[in-house]
Amino acid sequence: AQTVTQSQPEMSVQEAETVTLSCTYDTSESDYYLFWYKQPPSRQMILVIRQEAYKQQNATENRFSVNFQKAAKSFSLKISDSQLGDAAMYFCVYSNYKLTFGKGTLLTVNP
Amino acid sequence: DTEVTQTPKHLVMGMTNKKSLKCEQHMGHRAMYWYKQKAKKPPELMFVYSYEKLSINESVPSRFSPECPNSSLLNLHLHALQPEDSALYLCASSQGTAQFYGYTFGSGTRLTVV
Secondary structure, three states, rough: OOOOEEOOOEEEEEEOOOOEOOEEEHHHHHHHHEEEEEEOOOOOOEEEEEEOOOOOOOOOOOOEEEEEEEOOEEEEEEEOOOHHHHHEEEEEEEEEEEEEEEEOOEEEEEE | OOEEEEEEOEEEEEEOOEEEEEEEOOOOOOOOOOOOOOOOOOOEEEEEEEEEEEEEEOOOOEEEEEEEEEEEEEEEEEEEHHHHHHHEEEEEEEOOOOOOOOOOOOOOEEEOOO
C-alpha cells in the first residue's frame, strides 16, 4: 500500500520569505501522480500543483514549485514570496487511481 | 462552471433525524466522491461513484447511504447518526479514474450530530 509522510505538522514563515514543505512517499509503482493541495480556513481543498512521475522536470505554478526526486521518493513544495493568503493546511497527495493523503502541514504566515 | 457545489454549508441534526447532503458539478466529470474529514486530519474516502458504478469503503457504516440520481448529482443520505459522525463532509469530482487532473473539491458541509 502507498503511504505519504509529511514530517512537519506545523511551519511558519514571514511574509515575503520562502518556505519549503517536505513530503516523502512509498510506492512500488513506476507511473503515478503527485499533488499538493491547500485547505484554507474556508475549508475548500484547492489544487496547488501537480507532478507526473515520468516527467523529470520539476513543476512550477507562479510562486509555487516542487523539488521532485523520484529515486528518493521525495516531493517537497517551495513557496516563494509568501503571502498572508498562503496560510492554510497543505496536503501532499499521491495518486494512482485513488488518492492517498499525507497528514498535512499547517502553514502560518506572519506579517 | 468549474465548481463543485455542496449544500447545505452547515447542518445540525439529532441522532434520530434523517437528512441529506447534496453535491453538484457541471464540469462533465464522470467520477464523484464523498470524503469525511475530522479537524486537522486528512480526508478519508467514503464512497466513489464512477461511470455509473458505486464503490464503497467497507469501513463506512450503513447509516450513510449515497445516491447518484444523474452524472452531475451525488447525494449522501444520513440516518441515525452518532455524535462521532460530526465532521466536515467533502464532495469531489474528477474527469476520470486516471487522476491526472486531480480532484475538484467542494467547500464541504460542516455536520454536527447532537
